Amino acid sequence: MTRLRTRLIGSWQLADWKVFTTNGPIDPPLGPAERCTGLLIYTAEGTMSAHLTLTDRVRFADASLDGGSVEEKAGAYSSIISYAGTWDADDATGRVIHHVRMATFPNFVGTDLERLCVFDSDDTLKLDTPPMAMGGETRPSYILWRRLSGRDA
Template sequence: MIRERLLGAWKLVTFEAWTADGRQYSPMGRAGQGYIVYSPDGHVSVSLSRGDRQADDAGRPIHRLDDAGAAALARSYTAYAGPFEVDEERAVARHHFELSLDPTMIGTLQERHVRFPADDLLELSVKPGASGLDTSTVLWRRA
């Protein structure tokens, strides 16, 4: 069963995406970091970050930065959480966005196509046209 195999914490390996015209890019850079956690009670939490994020020269926390400094940090990080369910027949995890760094995603339902290329690897992919997102594939290793 897919749902049982998803449960637990997974650490980011790679995150690749493709625009409608076929241009490939890495949304979190080549050194991206992140976790996805699927809980037994049916919740998912995702945090993704560029690996090259830096504090400002004074080492101030984000809430003490001006808008430009905070915006730069926000663009290098994304997170969301909410309930999830699995469509076993279609091999799809359905993420209900209740919280998100991007408020346009709150209240949406996002489908992630699920594949397990190895016992300790999880591949989640988004197909073209899904809520305006680019096609993407995220590879995770069990944490």
């Protein structure tokens, strides 16, 4: 197992999220990072799962699993980014590659999402993303994650 792969295995919680423009940082698509939460999981077997969401999502008036008005469903969709699949790590480039199999954003499905891994410590992971289309512009971003202990996951 590669060194990078070994360092990534486990569960991580969102600590910060920044998107950048030529004029400086702006809020990510879901809103300010302090209003968001997230969970990133890498297994030793090669499965990964990433979830970013607003902490205070609006509940549907109809609590049945297939409930929710069109407006409520649109609001729910716009308050979460989630995907899962398999993953590989490249020690030479310091990158993790997420092979997306399912996602809330359908355009992610079937793609490989590469992230540059920067560790401040074994418990702090910054994933730098290549520029992605957001708000009509191509913008770089990063997400900072903190390792969860077994009790926190």
